[in-house]
Amino acid sequence: MSTHKILKEFEQIYAETYNLILKYVILKCSDLDDVNDIIQETYMDFYWALKENKKIQDKKAFIIGIARNKIRKCINSKNQSKTTSIYQEKAEEEITIDIDARN
Secondary structure: OOHHHHHHHHHHHHHHHHHHHHHHHHHHOOOHHHHHHHHHHHHHHHHHHHHOOOOOOOHHHHHHHHHHHHHHHHHHHHHHHOOOOOOOOOOOOOOOOOHHHHO
């Protein structure tokens, strides 16, 4: 398929599916920066699939599948980056106890 035909098909499918995919991603991901990145990456992957002449039966379902995978990756990477150190930041202070004062 020529680049012109691929681009024309992509534009048509993009116009038909954009609102649906946007709503889906917003429902699953609340950070607007992530939403924009996921939408962009989803349609880039879809474009490359068209360019590679992948046999896609249901293009809308295919795009939703790409978006779902992108959302999972985004959530997983955020969960991994939220690790907390189990060590105290300050050096432990020496504690001295006056045994005689306890009585």
